[in-house]
Amino acid sequence: MYSSSDEIGIITAYVEQLEKESIPYALTIKKRVSAGDTLNEIEIMHFEQLLSEARMMMPMLKHHSEYQKLIAELASLYHEISEEALRNELNKKK
Structure with missing residues (x-):
């Protein structure tokens, strides 16, 4: 178990990694998907990795409510990105 300072x-x-890398990357993808594009395999794998990391962080984050809103928004x-990309993918197949 980690100490409080750990x-x-x-x-x-x-959180720094989210703010500097993950969120800007997601917003860039969101713009593209909002314009009708779909996710490529690398983007899908990246999102899966980020969700896996978030799941691993949840036990620690539940003790620090100041970060829970950020994680929920992310x-x-x-x-939103996944849903819109899926809609775009389905529309392209029609």
Whole structure:
């Protein structure tokens, strides 16, 4: 089990990675998907990795409510992107 200071360090690094890399990347993809594009295999694998990381972080994050809103918003963003990309994929097959 991690100490409280270890948890804060891990969470801080995780949140920084989200803010500097994951969220900007997701927003770039969202723009493309909103314009009618679909997700490529690399993007799908990237989202799967991010969701896996989020699941691993949840036990720590549940003790730090200040980060839960960020994680919920990010999950919502990934859901929006996935849903729209799926709709686009289905429309292309029609």
